Amino acid sequence: MKVFCSLLLLALLSCTSAFAAETESASPLLPFLKKDIFGSIKISPTGEFLAVTRPEQDHTNLVILRRSDMKPTANITLGKNTHVADFDWVNPKMVLYSVVVKTGALEKPQPTGELFRLRADGALDFNNRIGFYSLIDDLPADDDNVLTARWTDGETEFLRIRIDGGGFHEDPIGKKVPVEFADGYTDQHGVVRFAVGSTKENKSKTYYRASDTAEWELINDETVTDRDITPRGFSADGKTAYLEVEEAKGPNGIYAFDTATRQRKLLLRDDVTDPTWVLHAPDGSVYAIGFGDGIPRMEYVDPDSPYAQVYRSLQASFPDAAVLPTSFTKDGNLGMYVVYSDRIPGDYYLFDRSAKQATYVASRNSWFKPEMLNPMQQISLIARDGTALHGFLTVPKGSSGKNLPLVVNPHGGPFGVNDEWGFNPEVQMLADHGYAVLQLNYRGSSNYGRAFMHSGYKQWGGTMQDDLTDATHWAVTQGIADGNRICIYGASYGGYASLMGVAKEPDLYRCAIGYVGVYDMSAMYHKGDISDNKRGRIFLDETLGHENLDKISPNLLADRIKVPVMLAAGAEDKRAPAVHTKEMRDALAKLGKPVEMTIYDGEGHGNYLLKNQLDFYTKLLAFLDKNIGPTATPAPAPAK
Secondary structure, three states: OHHHHHHHHHHHHHOOOHHHHHOOOOOOOHHHHOOOOOOOEEEOOOOOEEEEEEEOOOOEEEEEEEOOOOEEEEEEOOOOOEEEEEEEEEEOOEEEEEEEEOOOOOOOOEEEEEEEEEEOOOOOOOOOEEEOOEEEEOOOOOOOEEEEEEEEOOEEEEEEEEOOOOOOOEEEOOOOEOOOOOEEEEOOOOOEEEEEEEOOOOOEEEEEOOOOOOOOEEEEEHHHHOOOEEEEEEOOOOOEEEEEEOOOOOOOEEEEEEOOOOOEEEEEEOOOOOOOEEEEOOOOOEEEEEEOOOOOEEEEOOOOOHHHHHHHHHHHHOOOOEEEEEEEOOOOOEEEEEEEEOOEEEEEEEEEOOOOEEEEEEEOOOOOOHHHOOOEEEEEEEOOOOOEEEEEEEOOOOOOOOOEEEEEOOOOOOOOOOOOOOOOHHHHHHHHOOOEEEEEEOOOOOOOOHHHHHOOOOOOOOHHHHHHHHHHHHHHHOOOEEEEEEEEEEEOHHHHHHHHHHHHOOOOOOEEEEEOOOOOOHHHHOOOHHHHOHHHHHHHHHHOOOOOHHHHOHHHOHHHOOOOEEEEEEOOOOOOOHHHHHHHHHHHHHOOOOEEEEEEOOOEOEOOOHHHHHHHHHHHHHHHHHHHOOOOOOOOOOOO
């Protein structure tokens, strides 16, 4: 097994020179910042090849390896700020992949909308670009065609595309969907049965049809029902579809949709979280639904499926980790699975059903061992108004877990985003430096139902901020945090929440770090890419509003801030333009408040270049050490 791993590593390193460049720095922070050796692994339909993504510092490549000797047979190298987003084997000799380009949101490069092909044998393609399509189904039973969606001026049509031969022949499938920018969902026979799109007012519509030739039937309109409905797959016999339905209160449910009667019945629902994972067999049918803030809790909709039996066996072998399938061979005998946890970045195993044996393939990186890393635990608390809140606490390994210096780390977004249990290199870096890290899914976060997310609308600086305050007090009350050594740090919306935190609660924190944040709420309507289009402006109207924005803008509340502040931004940031950071710095400096600022040339909404990442985190840790570290000057006790 170790030979397999080393061969994979050597194969990947032979396709790139970036690894050597990454190891030039001797910084102790490098292990937390350098890219994984690879990202995802998927096995080909016959099991002959593996397709592997290889993250570089500012792009992601795709490599094909022959499984028998782990020798590279093909690879594609992309340009700066361009990444392979997803890829699928569409026949035994070809992979289709999509591309995203880093332009705006932190950790979410934007898709170009194109599909490309890579031949496993390395045969040259003078034109490997298929066109502006979104892959819906690779059609496992058809090696010559795939199903795609194409959006033209918002209109959606589904097309069967011939992917090989002299040209890319298009075959329209049924009528266009009567809603813009729709995604299609197929049954196990490759027929598009559902479509979900959104109106110009950002409201979803879900349609169903019985066959390729049937009319589209509207089964949900968010403007009427105040909920989204998203298909998650079909049963093995095709008679039942599984729909994720938002509820009026509490988490989303999974409903069984009878395709004959169009009736739906609640099948599964968790008390706390939305459905998170959907496990599909090689034929596309659903056999399990996963829930949980941490390690998945699988509920089996088809408990007799042989893949459900395999999953039970693998999960029992890794009781403290999450196990998820990535791909199967066409006959279903070989399956690739990834295992991850709070202290495992990602280990890949190949399971042979006939031999009933799992073989270790490789780890995403080889420089971390679980015993080196810091444990992350789920937490729950009650906010001041009785709302249940959930999140995660990471404490330094070997510590007592009590009376620790604490970094409160609000996530970005803020809406439709949530912190998750799992390996987080930034959190691990902070904990490795001796800090406990508190991540709270404040109201507005996803994964806890529609009502919880919408309860954060127009609560910038309001209850969303109070949730973070309440969680900070909880950490002190529980004896976890030293009340005199707490700082707040976040990126994007988290940067806003950090500065708003020290403005609204001037005696609670000892310092604040805002990274690529927004600090002038009125400017959100005319600066940055959110306001560039109608949908973005509608989103701001709905989630931010126009009332009393001066009272929730940290740059206008600088007189309330008592503690040192560190700010950083990218000069080319389109999501949170650097002018936000500069105005925040100017407002503090004008009042003689201690403030540090760094603007990184050539960077956007988050640093891409390793040298800039090293610079930022070196400054961040030094700033934390100065204010709440072991040698920091003791501060007065915070006000209760």
